[in-house]
Amino acid sequence: MTDTSPPVRAPLSPVRTRLSRGATVAVIAIAAVIATLLAGIALGSRDISPLEVVRILLHPDGQAYNSHVLWTERIPRTLLGIAVGAALGASGMIMQALTANPLADPGILGVEQGAAMFVVFGIMFLGVTDVSGYFWLALAGSALAASLVYLI
Numbered sequence: 158m159t160d161t162s163p164p165v166r167a168p169l170s171p172v173r174t175r176l177s178r179g180a181t182v183a184v185i186a187i188a189a190v191i192a193t194l195l196a197g198i199a200l201g202s203r204d205i206s207p208l209e210v211v212r213i214l215l216h217p218d219g220q221a222y223n224s225h226v227l228w229t230e231r232i233p234r235t236l237l238g239i240a241v242g243a244a245l246g247a248s249g250m251i252m253q254a255l256t257a258n259p260l261a262d263p264g265i266l267g268v269e270q271g272a273a274m275f276v277v278f279g280i281m282f283l284g285v286t287d288v289s290g291y292f293w294l295a296l297a298g299s300a301l302a303a304s305l306v307y308l309i
Contacts, residue, residue: 195207209223210227213227249261266307267303268299271300271302272295275294275301
């Protein structure tokens with residue numbers, strides 16, 4: 158019988174102390190969004206320093222001019238901009254997922270053309286002149302165009 162040595166165990170993998178790549182990207186993205194929020198709120202026709210913005214956010218003073226400007230104009234504008242950007246990103250992602258095409262845009266399904274055609278017809282034949290009318294006509298035209306493309 159031959160003499161054998163005890164089995165050699167593989168060395169343990171080193172303990173990972175760094176953040177993973179996804180976590181690093183998430184931290185950088187969150188920091189960029191916060192910086193953009195502060196810049197969107199602080200910058201305008203009358204610049205307000207970032208420290209003043211933070212002070213007003215933490216301790217609102219309804220009588221001060223800067224506080225009034227921030228709470229009635231700049232904060233709603235900035236939040237609406239973020240919401241619209243998120244909605245556009247989500248709609249683009251949905252369009253790409255539906256067509257299984259990473260380069261898809263609204264022109265593939267005729268969404269842009271249907272919206273434009275309905276707005277033009279509304280102006281020509283219905284006499285629509287207000288922006289809300291354009292919006293509803295564009296929404297109906299784009300929905301109809303996309304539906305017709307899917308039916309084909």
